[in-house]
Amino acid sequence: MKKVKIVVIRKEFYPEFADSYLTEGREVGPCPLMNVGDEFLYEGGAEMPKDLCPWAWIDIYRGVNALSAGATYSPWNNQNGMQILCCTDGIRPVIFKLAAVEEEL
Secondary structure, three states: EEEEEEEEEOOOOOOOHHHHHHHHHHHHHHOOOOOOOOOEEEEOOOOOOOOOOHHHHHHHHHHHHHHHHHOOOOOOOOOEEOOOOOOOOOOOOOOEEEEEEEOOO
């Protein structure tokens, strides 16, 4: 099994949806838990990396686990052992880059 590096590469926020669907509207702002550039390392098992949002972990775990086991997403991705995933918050999603680390566990 390989380790997997998880990096926050983008945060989105859709204020028009927030105004329409959230109690606090656009005041809620983008995700307060993650920041662009945050890095986490998955080291195996089902244990979530420290400080990663638990909701995001649920959303990206399958992809992390697959990369750890050696999955590849070519020809869709131009880099082997890499995948781009996001959390399922439709108003303020966070986008993650997952990359298998060559070092085996």
